[in-house]
Amino acid sequence: MTTDVATPRRADECGVPDPFPHMHPLLKQNYGKWDWHDRLRPGVLHHVAKSGDEVWTVRAGTQRQMDVGTIRKLCELADEFADGHMRFTTRSNVEFMVTAEDKTGPLIEKLTEGGFPVGGTGNSVSMISHTQGWLHCDIPGTDASGVVKSLMDELHYEFTHEEMPNRVRITTSCCQINCGGQGDIAVNVQYTKPPTINHDLVANVCERPAVVARCPVAAIRPAMVDGKPSLEIDEKKCICCGACYPPCPPMQINSADSTKIAVWVGGKHSNARTKPTFHKLAVAGLPNNPPRWPEVAEVVKTILHAYKEGAKDWERVGEWIDRIGWPRFFEVTGLAFTKHHIDDWRGARKSLNASTHLHF
Amino acid sequence: MNMSKKLHDTPLLDELKPGPWPSFVEGLERLATDNEKPYANMMKDLLGQLEHSYETRRGYWKGGTISVYGYGGGIIPRFSEVAEDYPDSKEFHTLRVIPPAGMHYSTELLRNMCDIWERHGSGLIALHGQSGDIMFQGCASDKVQDAFDELNKIGLDLGGAGPALRTSMNCVGSARCEQSCYDEVRAHRLILNTLLDEMHRPALPYKFKFKFSGCPNDCVNAIHRADFAVIGTWRDNIEVDQEEVKKYVAKGGRKHMIDAVIANCPTRALSLNDDDTLDIDNQSCVRCMHCINVMTKALSPGKERGATILIGGKRSLKIGDQMGTVIIPFIRLETDEDFEQLNELAETVVDFFAENALEHERVGETIDRIGLANFLEGIDVEVDPNMINHPRTSSYVRTDDFNEEADKWFERQGRKAAEQA
Numbered sequence: 035m036t037t038d039v040a041t042p043r044r045a046d047e048c049g050v051p052d053p054f055p056h057m058h059p060l061l062k063q064n065y066g067k068w069d070w071h072d073r074l075r076p077g078v079l080h081h082v083a084k085s086g087d088e089v090w091t092v093r094a095g096t097q098r099q100m101d102v103g104t105i106r107k108l109c110e111l112a113d114e115f116a117d118g119h120m121r122f123t124t125r126s127n128v129e130f131m132v133t134a135e136d137k138t139g140p141l142i143e144k145l146t147e148g149g150f151p152v153g154g155t156g157n158s159v160s161m162i163s164h165t166q167g168w169l170h171c172d173i174p175g176t177d178a179s180g181v182v183k184s185l186m187d188e189l190h191y192e193f194t195h196e197e198m199p200n201r202v203r204i205t206t207s208c209c210q211i212n213c214g215g216q217g218d219i220a221v222n223v224q225y226t227k228p229p230t231i232n233h234d235l236v237a238n239v240c241e242r243p244a245v246v247a248r249c250p251v252a253a254i255r256p257a258m259v260d261g262k263p264s265l266e267i268d269e270k271k272c273i274c275c276g277a278c279y280p281p282c283p284p285m286q287i288n289s290a291d292s293t294k295i296a297v298w299v300g301g302k303h304s305n306a307r308t309k310p311t312f313h314k315l316a317v318a319g320l321p322n323n324p325p326r327w328p329e330v331a332e333v334v335k336t337i338l339h340a341y342k343e344g345a346k347d348w349e350r351v352g353e354w355i356d357r358i359g360w361p362r363f364f365e366v367t368g369l370a371f372t373k374h375h376i377d378d379w380r381g382a383r384k385s386l387n388a389s390t391h392l393h394f
Numbered sequence: 395m396n397m398s399k400k401l402h403d404t405p406l407l408d409e410l411k412p413g414p415w416p417s418f419v420e421g422l423e424r425l426a427t428d429n430e431k432p433y434a435n436m437m438k439d440l441l442g443q444l445e446h447s448y449e450t451r452r453g454y455w456k457g458g459t460i461s462v463y464g465y466g467g468g469i470i471p472r473f474s475e476v477a478e479d480y481p482d483s484k485e486f487h488t489l490r491v492i493p494p495a496g497m498h499y500s501t502e503l504l505r506n507m508c509d510i511w512e513r514h515g516s517g518l519i520a521l522h523g524q525s526g527d528i529m530f531q532g533c534a535s536d537k538v539q540d541a542f543d544e545l546n547k548i549g550l551d552l553g554g555a556g557p558a559l560r561t562s563m564n565c566v567g568s569a570r571c572e573q574s575c576y577d578e579v580r581a582h583r584l585i586l587n588t589l590l591d592e593m594h595r596p597a598l599p600y601k602f603k604f605k606f607s608g609c610p611n612d613c614v615n616a617i618h619r620a621d622f623a624v625i626g627t628w629r630d631n632i633e634v635d636q637e638e639v640k641k642y643v644a645k646g647g648r649k650h651m652i653d654a655v656i657a658n659c660p661t662r663a664l665s666l667n668d669d670d671t672l673d674i675d676n677q678s679c680v681r682c683m684h685c686i687n688v689m690t691k692a693l694s695p696g697k698e699r700g701a702t703i704l705i706g707g708k709r710s711l712k713i714g715d716q717m718g719t720v721i722i723p724f725i726r727l728e729t730d731e732d733f734e735q736l737n738e739l740a741e742t743v744v745d746f747f748a749e750n751a752l753e754h755e756r757v758g759e760t761i762d763r764i765g766l767a768n769f770l771e772g773i774d775v776e777v778d779p780n781m782i783n784h785p786r787t788s789s790y791v792r793t794d795d796f797n798e799e800a801d802k803w804f805e806r807q808g809r810k811a812a813e814q815a
Contacts, residue, residue, distance in 0.1 A: 042463035043546075044463070044464055045464050045465065045546055045552075045594075046551075047544055047551060047590055047594060048546070048549060048550075049492065049551050049583070049593075050551075050583045050587055051492065051551070052493040052581055052583070053496045053497075056498040057569060061498075061570050065569055068572035070572055070690045070691040071571075071572060072690060081570055091570070094415055095522070097415070097516060098520055098521060099421065100521060102425075102517045103425075103428075104416070104421055105507075106508060107506055113501050117499070118501045118578045119499065119500045120498075120504075121496065121497050122522060126616070149416050151416075159639045168447035168448070168453045169531075170451060170470075170486070174453040175451065177444075178472070180410055180448070183410050183417060184410070184691075187414055190413075190415060195633055211709065211710070212709045212710060212711060215487075226683075243718075249709075250712045250713070250752065289451075289452075293451065298564055305617075305683060306611060306687060307612070310612070310717060315747045326409060337736065348684070365746070366428065367738055377712050380714060
């Protein structure tokens with residue numbers, strides 16, 4: 035190494051940071067020693083420790099993709115009301131912990147003035163889990179930020195009120211990899227056409243055996259096209275999942291028309307009452323229609339409305355459908371039941387009705 | 395340095411400014427018009443490219459290779475495919491950075507993050523990504539090392555990307571929740587920081603994710619999303635404050651108590667006594683949390699607390715969705731030795747995965763391919779009926795050594811009984 039080249043700094047591999055220096059002092063003091071909690075109003079949690087200490091948490095929605103100005107604004111509120119501390123939930127809601135109940139009112143007022151809706155607690159529709167989309171992903175079919183913003187504008191009332199039968203967790207995903215995860219309602223990209231291959235680029239860009247191995251239905255095989263090593267697709271076998279696109283970008287899966295949106299229902303993470311469940315297809319073929327995706331919003335609102343009307347207290351969307359049955363679900367939502375709703379992937383027989391338990 | 399460049403017209407994105415939910419477009423625009431700052435032009439072109447995506451319904455980022463000195467992962471490289479039209483955002487890489495466990499922040503830390511990102515990046519920070527990273531989005535190639543160095547000096551480190559150990563998450567847990575059954579922060583930091591080399595220098599067959607939930611409500615979605623889910627639970631009886639039960643019934647009425655609590659018990663383990671106290675058949679309880687969620691003051695998890703370990707959760711690629719399934723029904727998590735035992739199990743499982751998984755195979759797929767019994771043998775864990783919904787229904791199995799296997803079971807049961815005596 036020559037002396038005129040600066041030696042790069044060696045990283046301090048400190049790993050997961052210790053949260054205690056950053057944690058609100060009252061949470062730190064009562065760590066592992068909490069007794070019970072209740073909710074005073076939507077967006078406010080009240081926790082009581084065994085020591086008798088009390089803390090009020092005010093939860094507000096954010097846009098997740100935050101400019102430094104927004105973060106500084108939240109910091110000012112944390113300094114003014116919450117002793118200079120805050121935390122975030124897994125759904126990108128911000129939480130301020132305050133040590134006196136009378137601080138919650140003024141904090142809520144300032145959050146609301148600043149454009150941060152207060153809510154997302156209890157039986158509300160919380161913030162939609164958020165993926166990257168056109169803003170930053172290398173394989174997106176749509177833009178999560180836009181879908182989330184459009185939907186949350188429409189669901190603002192349900193975020194700021196606790197009027198659902200149970201909590202509702204909505205997720206979005208910009209491709210079928212489904213980074214957004216399982217949800218009571220999931221809004222996911224669903225491709226409808228096999229990839230379009232740019233044969234000029236495949237040999238240079240793609241590790242062909244790895245791409246062949248990636249296909250879940252063995253529809254891809256090596257081929258010489260115009261004298262160049264490339265790949266070809268058996269379009270009859272192709273299920274248009276897009277799995278080949280990340281390892282081989284010349285196999286473009288997206289197009290303005292063929293990239294569609296599907297809405298899925300009944301996913302549940304919690305073990306409460308019933309075991310966790312995966313979401314199931316409600317409707318596919320919705321247009322990918324920026325900037326506000328009105329057709330998707332309509333379907334989501336229709337499902338939410340039917341759930342709110344029809345579910346019993348504490349039923350999650352999937353539990354509600356289990357009780358009323360799928361025939362009634364399609365009836366009350368006005369959605370079509372098609373051959374595409376019948377699973378044909380491995381293990382599919384377990385999703386068929388092997389009984390005379392029927393709903394009429 | 396900033397010749398004040400004009401904003402691109404963004405009629406489609408402009409439609410995402412109004413409405414009651416905070417608008418990310420307004421935030422991007424604030425950065426783009428912050429003309430004193432080094433990132434203003436980058437953000438102008440970023441908005442331009444995003445508008446182009448909204449017009450054409452296509453993404454225009456491609457990956458590449460960018461890293462910092464000594465690390466092989468943690469940076470998500472993004473090069474624009476339309477850089478000729480949007481030159482100032484031609485490189486827009488993300489630094490994935492691990493937040494303090496449980497996502498607790500002091501305003502000092504957040505402001506330091508903002509200061510650093512104003513100097514070296516775009517001013518755009520996502521809190522947080524789906525794996526739990528802080529995402530510092532938008533950094534030119536020649537700024538990545540400086541940005542990382544400064545973030546590293548304030549105690550932050552890069553997270554995972556690619557075929558590697560990924561950044562983890564824990565719920566708010568012990569910090570603010572009475573339902574927490576173990577010290578999530580301790581388990582999270584112990585395991586991740588022990589295996590940190592697997593995060594910084596990707597060498598696994600594919601990604602590997604841990605997640606830590608304090609109770610079966612599983613607020614970090616571990617069963618669906620984690621290769622290795624640590625979910626708090628308890629082994630003894632639900633704690634009941636019968637006076638609080640009576641108050642709850644008096645306030646809400648018996649019909650509510652029966653409809654909302656008793657009838658929702660999945661194993662019919664609850665019964666309302668004539669004097670409005672609660673009768674719980676704890677041997678039938680499956681620790682689902684419902685009654686505890688509803689009656690937060692009267693009921694709480696038992697005293698003998700620890701965790702259940704489920705392994706193999708993942709989404710569709712390649713064999714279809716899988717949830718994690720039970721591998722360790724109960725591990726006590728109280729003493730140093732308990733946590734060390736958990737940590738050893740984590741290392742064993744990751745080692746087994748590293749040695750036995752095929753390329754691009756998640757551990758759930760490995761288990762699917764080799765069978766759970768072989769996986770258990772590989773990590774030296776004994777079979778347990780809590781691992782299954784029900785025994786096999788197919789008779790297509792060789793059982794020549796059934797009696798020897800049964801003897802092992804009886805021997806283990808005998809040992810357990812002796813330990814408990």
